[in-house]
Amino acid sequence: MVSITVFAKHAATAAMCLLLCGCTTNELGTKNTHPKSREFFAMDTYMTMKAYGDGAEKALNAAEFRILDLEGELSVTDNDSEISALNNADGEPVTVSDDVAVILRKAREIGNKTGGAMDITLYPIVKEWGFTTGDYHIPSAETLSGLLENVDYSRVDISGNAVTLPADFQVDTGALAKGYASDEAIRLFRENGVDSGIVSLGGNVMALGAKPDGSDWRVSVVDPFAPDTDMCILGIRDKAVITSGNYERYFIGEDGKLYCHIIDSSTGCPAESGLVSVTVIGECGLECDALSTALFVLGYEDAVGYWREYGGFDMILVTDDEKIFYTSGIADSFTNVSDMNAEVIS
Numbered sequence: 001m002v003s004i005t006v007f008a009k010h011a012a013t014a015a016m017c018l019l020l021c022g023c024t025t026n027e028l029g030t031k032n033t034h035p036k037s038r039e040f041f042a043m044d045t046y047m048t049m050k051a052y053g054d055g056a057e058k059a060l061n062a063a064e065f066r067i068l069d070l071e072g073e074l075s076v077t078d079n080d081s082e083i084s085a086l087n088n089a090d091g092e093p094v095t096v097s098d099d100v101a102v103i104l105r106k107a108r109e110i111g112n113k114t115g116g117a118m119d120i121t122l123y124p125i126v127k128e129w130g131f132t133t134g135d136y137h138i139p140s141a142e143t144l145s146g147l148l149e150n151v152d153y154s155r156v157d158i159s160g161n162a163v164t165l166p167a168d169f170q171v172d173t174g175a176l177a178k179g180y181a182s183d184e185a186i187r188l189f190r191e192n193g194v195d196s197g198i199v200s201l202g203g204n205v206m207a208l209g210a211k212p213d214g215s216d217w218r219v220s221v222v223d224p225f226a227p228d229t230d231m232c233i234l235g236i237r238d239k240a241v242i243t244s245g246n247y248e249r250y251f252i253g254e255d256g257k258l259y260c261h262i263i264d265s266s267t268g269c270p271a272e273s274g275l276v277s278v279t280v281i282g283e284c285g286l287e288c289d290a291l292s293t294a295l296f297v298l299g300y301e302d303a304v305g306y307w308r309e310y311g312g313f314d315m316i317l318v319t320d321d322e323k324i325f326y327t328s329g330i331a332d333s334f335t336n337v338s339d340m341n342a343e344v345i346s
Helices: 011-020 056-074 082-087 098-113 120-129 141-148 177-191 285-298 300-310
Strands: 005-008 025-028 036-042 045-052 157-159 162-164 196-201 204-208 217-223 226-236 240-245 249-252 258-260 275-282 314-319 323-326 334-336 341-344
Touching: 036 056, 045 056, 045 177, 056 082, 056 098, 056 177, 056 196, 098 120, 098 157, 098 162, 098 177, 098 285, 120 141, 177 196, 177 204, 177 240, 177 285, 204 217, 204 285, 217 240, 217 275, 226 275, 226 323, 240 285, 275 285, 275 300, 285 300, 285 314, 300 314
Parallel strands: 323 341
Antiparallel strands: 005 249, 025 217, 036 045, 045 196, 157 162, 196 204, 204 240, 217 226, 226 334, 240 275, 249 258, 275 314, 314 323
16 A cells, blocks of 8 residues: 655645745735735635725726636636636637637747646646645556657647647646736736736735835745745845745655656656756746746756746746755845855856
8 A cells, every 4th residue: 555645735724824924925024004905715725915006906806806717717627617628629629718828829838948848738647646636646657658648738739719639638727827817917907007016826926016115025935945934035026926846736655755746748757857946037927837837847957048048037946955046137136044055047
């Protein structure tokens, strides 16, 4: 019998982390005492939003409604979602919303740029490991080999809003959904006259403007070796800060190894890239969310290579030998509050 110890962000723990340490990332210390705020549960996580100004309440209502609507479109476990319709279409084309089409195109773009490190067709393998069902176990090599025959993001055909998956393929947009939702929440803040606000969607943080006093929003990033504590603090405005780490959802197998939920499409196994945490900072939440997963799979050298080639974002990489590396664009806003050594990527 397999002995397994399971660790995951359950609802009560997630709620406490959001209030105290920000789960993965969290806004810290605004001085204005009159914001409008909202807390709710969606996309399998607790979410908090804060907005300032006359349109704040209307903006929060619109953003919450929008996120719940996106959940209905994107949920891989909701039989009525568009993703479920795709996964059960048996090779037939499905007409999807603009939201789903945008997310699928971004997934393909990042997949192409990273050599498949972002692959949304991994859902059957993620499910086999138990990360969606709770039935955690180590699949056999034969099982994984068979499932990998139906994993290849490049075979997802997107023509306008018509999407076709090969029969026996299934997709999951979980690595992009909250990033896209944060973009949409901030868009609705702007449309309703809010020019200062912040959203934390399960630890995926995105800020609009500066704080009302003109200073940067302060966002903490969790120490992957001690998830109840902060590793660093960033000052941001008009940016998303999104982290993927091996501490977020994992189990310990009978072999004593840690198996995390981030799967390497080249092996069908949890990624073992030498990284334990990747934080991406940029203007687009969707892009940051996708990259945080893909760069985690790539590992340090290839992640740095990607950043040098494409740019347009900053990042914080934490290696399994407890070292922090961060890009020069955040050097002036980065404060290390851990015992780890931190250095700028040259």
